[in-house]
Amino acid sequence: MTVWPAIWLTLKLAFVTTAILLAVALPLAWWLTTTRSKLRPVVEAITTLPLVLPPTVLGFYLLILMSPTAPFGALWLRVTGDTLTFSFTGLVIASLVYSLPFAVQPLQTAFASVPQPTMDAARTLGATPRDAFLTVALPLARRGFLTAGVLTFAHTVGEFGVVLMVGGNIPGRTRVISIEIFTAVETLDYATAHVLSLGLLAFSFCVLLLVYVFNRRGGVRVA
Amino acid sequence: MPDRLHFRLKLRRGPLFTLEAQESLPMQGVTAIVGPSGSGKTSLLRALAGLDMGVAGERRITFCNKEWDGPGGHVPAHERRIGFVFQDPHLFPHLSVAGNIGYGAKRCEVTSFDAIVEALELGPLLDRGIDGLSGGEARRVALARALASNPAVLFLDEPMTGLDSQRKSEFLPYIARAVSQARVPALYVSHSSDEVVTLADRVLELGQGHVTGWRTPPMRLTAHVVAETGPGVEVRLDGAEDDGPGASIALPLRALPGEAVGIGLPVESVHFSVHHPGAGSAIMVLPVTVTRPAGAEGQAVLDVLGQSVRVPGVMRVPSARTLWMSVLRVLPRPMVVDSTK
Numbered sequence: 001m002t003v004w005p006a007i008w009l010t011l012k013l014a015f016v017t018t019a020i021l022l023a024v025a026l027p028l029a030w031w032l033t034t035t036r037s038k039l040r041p042v043v044e045a046i047t048t049l050p051l052v053l054p055p056t057v058l059g060f061y062l063l064i065l066m067s068p069t070a071p072f073g074a075l076w077l078r079v080t081g082d083t084l085t086f087s088f089t090g091l092v093i094a095s096l097v098y099s100l101p102f103a104v105q106p107l108q109t110a111f112a113s114v115p116q117p118t119m120d121a122a123r124t125l126g127a128t129p130r131d132a133f134l135t136v137a138l139p140l141a142r143r144g145f146l147t148a149g150v151l152t153f154a155h156t157v158g159e160f161g162v163v164l165m166v167g168g169n170i171p172g173r174t175r176v177i178s179i180e181i182f183t184a185v186e187t188l189d190y191a192t193a194h195v196l197s198l199g200l201l202a203f204s205f206c207v208l209l210l211v212y213v214f215n216r217r218g219g220v221r222v223a
Numbered sequence: 224m225p226d227r228l229h230f231r232l233k234l235r236r237g238p239l240f241t242l243e244a245q246e247s248l249p250m251q252g253v254t255a256i257v258g259p260s261g262s263g264k265t266s267l268l269r270a271l272a273g274l275d276m277g278v279a280g281e282r283r284i285t286f287c288n289k290e291w292d293g294p295g296g297h298v299p300a301h302e303r304r305i306g307f308v309f310q311d312p313h314l315f316p317h318l319s320v321a322g323n324i325g326y327g328a329k330r331c332e333v334t335s336f337d338a339i340v341e342a343l344e345l346g347p348l349l350d351r352g353i354d355g356l357s358g359g360e361a362r363r364v365a366l367a368r369a370l371a372s373n374p375a376v377l378f379l380d381e382p383m384t385g386l387d388s389q390r391k392s393e394f395l396p397y398i399a400r401a402v403s404q405a406r407v408p409a410l411y412v413s414h415s416s417d418e419v420v421t422l423a424d425r426v427l428e429l430g431q432g433h434v435t436g437w438r439t440p441p442m443r444l445t446a447h448v449v450a451e452t453g454p455g456v457e458v459r460l461d462g463a464e465d466d467g468p469g470a471s472i473a474l475p476l477r478a479l480p481g482e483a484v485g486i487g488l489p490v491e492s493v494h495f496s497v498h499h500p501g502a503g504s505a506i507m508v509l510p511v512t513v514t515r516p517a518g519a520e521g522q523a524v525l526d527v528l529g530q531s532v533r534v535p536g537v538m539r540v541p542s543a544r545t546l547w548m549s550v551l552r553v554l555p556r557p558m559v560v561d562s563t564k
Contacts, residue, residue, distance in 0.1 A: 036277050115313060117309050117311065117313040118313045118314075118315065120269075120272075120274050120300075120307070120309070120313075121307065121309065121313050121315075121368075122315075122326070123274065123299075123300040123301050124272055124274075124300055124301070124303070124305050124306070124307035124369075124372075124378075125301075125326050125327030125330060125368065125369075125372045126301050126302075126304070126327055126330035126331055126372055127301055127326075127330060128299075128301050129301075131301075131330075132301075135326075136315060136317075139317040140316065140317060
């Protein structure tokens, strides 16, 4: 079957995106939970934008930003010798932006549910803020961490518009599953479309089931 | 001259409440902080602990000649070495009992982990998770956790909130023992007179965010343990004669013969009369000499079997030279470390 390159590319993109995004979202979510800065609502709104913007709009701006004639794209080209648009790296950057809210929001919710007095207790017991974060907040927010990881992964697997805008449709390079399906339907190859669509449907269902089952069990345990 | 905790605070907490308080507290024994709810007791403790630094206002805090807050800078909460016991235990749910107690112990140089576990009888619970702990057990763990961090001062913020009276009377001796054994000064926020009588060496009153003054310390007599009686001990008031009044009082307390014990007299359980009131329901009726009558100089001072007792202003003392004091109920104070003098 010719669908394997698309599946492999999709999984690779989802793994890389999830790994980077969790590392980025962790400090961001903690900052959003604890800060008293006036900038908080602004940052919160920006973080959530990818959730409401049409992927084409997001993709359009990312395409403009990454194009070799734009400062960022030009700088990238000069440093790495490769263009961002229509490349795997470009896809990763686009996915990072697109899936950002799916990583930040579960973490933020989890951090917000860590009781302040429990953190205060850690502080009075001699833990620096960093120490208290690592030894109390993080372990207590572990469910949010898993939810964030799973949702980010699943969301990245399912993205279409942004990828099409930024990466185009280059087999083996930027053609992910959702675009493979689109291409298959356009060429009236319904068999391939069926296999891939059913696969994605089953995958998405299993992922959500996993999240809900896990959260439910956790909820009972906490109560 | 004991070390002191000086503070001058002016903190706006919300549009309706400002904590504006200034006082100097001796860092010896137990200082109770009392006042109606909303008077700023908890806010005061939290401010002194260096928590709530987001609240705008002025802070001047000096602890034992070390500036905690002031023009010279700010000592963060984790460097103040305060053993803080909160209203709710707020244990770490992801750690075992031992993990909770060890959290602070791991972060300080010296700890008496084992002695604390023993004093609070937590040995059998060490390997347990905190999910299955009863209310009283969870509070003992919270107290042990605070003590094991080798604190320079203990802050207890109504540590018995939410316990029923049975559990309270079980937990109170643990606090008393821990405080006297650890030899750490303590600030104890409370609105229960029993707790104050049992624990406090002095009582600071707060009202509407201000210090309203020092209250007369709770009436207390000293005694020594005569014998162990199984469930408790039998004590004799210091100065009592053989078979005389106060020669034999049963206390629900664990102590060894010969040990000194404090006996707190709750205000509402003490009555004065000119004539002997008869035994009635009193557990003891003691002869009393008035050494200073209540008046312009302040509260009355009594001589009870040679012990000097200041009477709180709220009590009515008949104007006579000699009186009878009947006591309906006493509260034990284990191993009293008399540090007020």
